[in-house]
Amino acid sequence: xxxxxxxxxxHAGCESEPVTGAVMTxxxxxxxxxxxxxxxxxxxxxxxxxxxxxxxxxxxxxxSLEEGEYGLAFSSGMAAISTVTQMLNASDHVLSCDDVYxxxxxxxxxxxKRYNLILYxxxxxxxxxxx
Numbered sequence: 443x444x445x446x447x448x449x450x451x452x453h454a455g456c457e458s459e460p461v462t463g464a465v466m467t468x469x470x471x472x473x474x475x476x477x478x479x480x481x482x483x484x485x486x487x488x489x490x491x492x493x494x495x496x497x498x499x500x501x502x503x504x505x506s507l508e509e510g511e512y513g514l515a516f517s518s519g520m521a522a523i524s525t526v527t528q529m530l531n532a533s534d535h536v537l538s539c540d541d542v543y544x545x546x547x548x549x550x551x552x553x554x555k556r557y558n559l560i561l562y563x564x565x566x567x568x569x570x571x572x573x
Contacts, residue, residue, distance in 0.1 A: 459495075539565070
């Protein structure tokens with residue numbers, strides 16, 4: 443049986459913490475995790491800036507709420523934009539709502555202009571024809 447949105451908002455992505463037995467995901471405030479030797483990480487996490495248990499729980503939670511397969515969380519909107527645009531090829535077409543952060547448009551118009559990315563701006567409702 444599928445859980446209701448409210449239940450998923452609280453519990454999706456939460457797994458009991460194996461060492462302490464905490465039921466809700468704790469906030470991990472560490473920058474590094476144990477390695478077998480320098481440069482040889484163990485299974486799991488290595489460096490908190492790239493991935494950590496707290497962020498994994500958040501990503502699973504948001505993916506569940508948005509009914510997606512998985513989610514990605516970034517420390518800033520510009521980090522997300524940079525990541526997505528690095529997956530594009532020259533002359534790719536990009537759909538964007540017209541009410542996103544204005545820095546997004548400036549980034550496309552100034553920084554990514556050299557890649558000839560084609561940016562379509564409009565109301566989200568108007569993009570139904572592209573689905």
